[in-house]
Amino acid sequence: MNTEQSINKYRQVVENKYQIYNSLFMNLPYDKMTNIGSLIPFLYNQSAEGFPKGKTPTEIVETFFQKHTEIKDENEQIDLLFRFIQYIERQVVLFDSIEDAAFSSLFSYTDEGTIESLYQLAKQQNKLEEVKQKLADFAIRIVFTAHPTQFYPNNVLRIIQDLRSAVQHDSVSNVDLLLQQLGKTPFLNEEKPTPYDEAMSVIYYLRNVYYDAVGELASQINSTFFDHGENVENPFIQLGFWPGGDRDGNPFVTAEITRKVADELRSAILKSYYGHLKEVRRRLTFKEISEPLKILHKKIYDEMFTNEGNVSDEDILNTLNEVRKTLIQRHNGIFLDILDNLIQRVKIFGLHFASLDIRQNANIHDRIIRDIVQKEFKLNFDELSEEEQIKILTEKELNIDENDYEDELTKDTILNVKQLRTIQKLNGKRGVHRYIISDSETIFDVLNVYALFKFCGYKDDEIDYDIVPLFETIQGLDMAENTMDILYNLPVYKKHLSRRKNNQTIMLGFSDGTKDGGYLKANWEIYHTKETLTKVSERNGMKVIFFDGRGGPPARGGGKTRQFYASQGNTIANNRIELTIQGQTITSMYGAKMQAKYNFEQLLTAGIQSTVSEDPKASLNPEEREILDELANVSLQKYANLKAHEKFIPYLENRSTLNYYGKTNIGSRPSKRNSDSGLKFSDLRAIPFVGSWSQLKQNVPGYFGVGSALKKYKDEGKIDNLKILFEESSFFKTLILNSMMSMQKTYFPLTFYIENDKEYGEFWKILYDEFLLTEELLLEISGYNSLMEKEPINKSSILQREKIVLPLLAIQQYALEKIQNDSPKKEAYERMVTRSLFGNINASRNSA
Incomplete structure (x- = not known):
């Protein structure tokens, strides 16, 4: 699809559906949330018009109350703002579900990076044998972590999964019921999750998503590239697991927790095999086959509960391989594909799952x-x-x-x-x-x-x-x-x-x-x-x-x-290819079977692509390296100067949500190292650090220093070198496009009012000037008219999400301003800041 077709398609299958279901959502009978849906657009309009004019959050929110409500009492105003937060959180969930349900309409199995496209390219280049050899030794490993970038508790995640399915089937009655359930279900964990809780959350995805997603993708690869019975032994898709094993900065991960999590992983894969074997036995009911499968089924069942080590993956494979021989020799290989599917999964998941x-x-x-x-x-x-x-x-x-x-x-x-x-x-x-x-x-x-x-x-x-x-x-x-x-x-x-x-x-x-x-x-x-x-x-x-x-x-x-x-x-x-997948990325990119399969295969083909055709843009010549060296060093100096600014840490402490990450019950790990000491830059964890800039809609770590580095080249009359580098270097282009994504999620008007602040105005202007400079030069070297111009679907998603959460951002900034001004109701406003973290992060999908 071209850009215009992509935008129209996204509008049809996502934005229009959201408008329809959101209108249904607005009229549902939630506790204490009557008429909330009709009031939020007014706060949105006040925010969209007020922030670009430099109005303060207090002016915007107070104007909203004066013009559109009759509420004068501050306690009642606070109560209404909390209900706004609850409502917008659920709007985000609805939008997520609709966007996820539209996945198959927006992405095709023949897209670049899919198994099918790799096969066709390999066939054209007469490189099928080379791909087979690469697959025999190559693997991707996705390692799931519990880093706290996910704010949905488990019961909400289950609703999201069901809501996604209801939207896919256009079941209005089910969507209606699930939205009612969502409206009445708390979005907060009463207590911080333990490392064991975090592990169980990810194990849920192992059982309900990845067992099938990885297994089906492995079968697809085998059937695409290998003849029947030629399946490679190499488990080219592997899963890793950090919850319960990652001790870095987390005093709550103990030897006991590690052992419990290991036992749960083993138990989970045995349960998956038990259910899978039940399906296999429904078809393989033949003489000399049904009995060994029955015995194996019983062994797995017993081991699920005793965990005594009486069954190994080798035992399971030996039985299944013997059954396979009999099936071929005596029954003409009927339903062999069903049996091979189970054998393939035992080879991939063993008795460890991840x-x-x-x-x-x-x-x-x-x-x-x-x-x-x-x-x-x-x-x-x-x-x-x-x-x-x-x-x-x-x-x-x-x-x-x-x-x-x-x-x-x-x-x-x-x-x-x-x-x-x-x-x-x-x-x-x-x-x-x-x-x-x-x-x-x-x-x-x-x-x-x-x-x-x-x-x-x-x-x-x-x-x-x-x-x-x-x-x-x-x-x-x-x-x-x-x-x-x-x-x-x-x-x-x-x-x-x-x-x-x-x-x-x-x-x-x-x-x-x-x-x-x-x-x-x-x-x-x-x-x-x-x-x-x-x-x-x-x-x-x-x-x-x-x-x-x-x-x-x-x-x-x-x-x-x-x-x-x-x-x-x-x-x-x-x-x-090995990489960590954490927090919200698990649910947003790997949270459903279709998305997981698509993203797994995108990674796998990225590693194999060079076997089929060398990309001349993936190599760097000495001149290009010299440019990147200079850009990196200039950028580093600009960033180092920012870190050294006397207002850097105070700005984050007093103008951002940094201090509130530790108050959310989203992760077992403390939000900073050396929790007993005062705040030092070295003690800041990357997630609350990056997340705080994201909540401010400033996203400083994603672009700061880039503009200054590019400007040096432009001032020296060498801007054309950068334009050529953008076109000729895949690495540089990816860096620039990723930075564009960070900037697209930036909205400086939200904090225009800080420019006039006596204490932080000068520091804020440093950030804003670098943003404007970077935006100008990124567009110049790319030749784009706007950020993310060539990514219409992702850009449309970001713009729609930003629109949904703008009232939430206004509420958060309003609460921060009240705290800054030592409001007598400071404690309530601090709770408001903490609560508003949830929806902002979830809506941004991977912004923190």
Whole structure:
């Protein structure tokens, strides 16, 4: 579809349907919400007209009350604003459901990046055999995290799923009933979820979405590229899991939680197999087949509840493969495709469903190792030479008892490392096989974890785990090449990697990289780091696998995921695609089977595309690299100056929602590190940091510094170089388009009034000037007339969502202004700010 066709289609299947169902929504009999739907448009009009004129939120909201209500009492006004918030939250859910239901009408199975389009291209290029070979070894791994960017409680998620289905079937009566249920269902968690609660939320999607989505996609790939019975053994779609294993900054993730979550993952996949096998048995009722299937069915049923390890994935596959032979030999292979479908899923999901990753901060390991060395060897680790430290960390073997230690974190860490053996025994080796070290910078960050295993009773050849450094700060990225080169040449670690088939997984963190160095610098630094790590790994005979810690919005590494991977040229290892999917991205992009399949295959084909045809735009020549180097450095300096501004932290504390993220019951993890200390930039977590800019509709981390960097080139008369770079470099174009997305979700008129603020006016103007400069130059180098000009569907979605939440943003700014002015009802307005976070985030889909 061309741009105009896409816009018309979106209007028909999304916007028009929303208007119809929203009119139904407005007339439903909600408790205390009568006439709310008819009042909100008036607040919208006041906001849409007032903010661009520089009116304050107080002027806008008070004018609304004066013109359109008879409410004079402040308590009653506050009550009405809370009801507005509740109503708009539900409008967002309705819009989400309608947009999701329209997915198949907006996207086609023949689109670029689908399996079908890849097959046709491979066939045209006579590259089908090459694709088969790539599929035999290539994989994508989607790792689900519990990072708190999702504000819907589980019962609301269930309603959303049902509402989506009702809209798809145009069932007005069901939509009516579900909207009534939505109106009466609380959107708030009464208490913060535990890590176990978070895990169970994601396990819901594993069972109800990904078991079928991944299984069906795998079957589609096999039937498209391989002859019958030629199915590859490689599970080219894999799932990872962080809830219950991610300890970084979360004191509530304990060894007990990790074990409980591992058990739940095993139980969940057994339940999926049990249900699937029931369907298989309905067809395979033949002699010499029905009995072994019945016995297997009973074994799985018993194991679901006992979890004693009496069934392994190998046991299940052996039985199914024997049945398969009999089916072919004696029954002409009837219903073979049904049986193969189950076999394929057992190969993919094993008894683990999703691999549970363990993650902890390097500084914590550092502290624990010093504790152990002091106690066990009576040595002060810091007084040892580097050579002596390495010797202790790689050669000493112990089997320490966690009960000998007083520090609870040390005790729990030891217990957890020990119990990983048990988890592997029950869930299989894929059940837990990676230990990720966040904030990695030196070889000791990796060796500390290696030592932890050896101190907990593991022999060298029993450390059946990938030790994964996570480089995320600019300093860590700069040091990554040297760190890995030393590790690769360390005899003990080299032998460890040999046992891991010379595979080294390295994680790169976009969120903290962007927070630390700004948008352009972080993205270019990660790209460059991948290149250097590819070289150093190849030089040492190692196969490097990059694992990207990507968030939802461009400011945290998100955005156009397929284009991001397709834009990485042959200077970056392409052995796998691994990335984190978190919070709201799970529900918005992977929350239904159709969307999940589409986005899984978009990633898979991005990694295989180069096998079929090399994209000349995916490589960078020396001149292009020089431009990117200069742009990144200029951008970094501009961003560094902003961070150093005396009003940077005070502005976030007093003019944004930063302080309110911790008051929402959306995640188990504290909203900042060192929660007992005062607010420091280094303690800020990326999600509330980026999210606060998003709530202000300023989205600073997604563009700040970009305009200044581009302006330097324009001032030097080299703007044409940037225009050529935009057309010739897929990487640069993706960076620019992602930044455009951030800017499209920006609405500075919301805070025009701050320009006149004595304390923050000057700082606000720095932000606004950079926005205007960046917008002007992005349009100039792209040749576009407006932001996101070539993405009509996504742009239409953003514009409609922004329209829905503008009254909500006005209420939030109004409450912040009241707090700033020390209102006697400050506590009520603080609750209002916290409540308004929910709808704003959910409506923006991946903006935070």
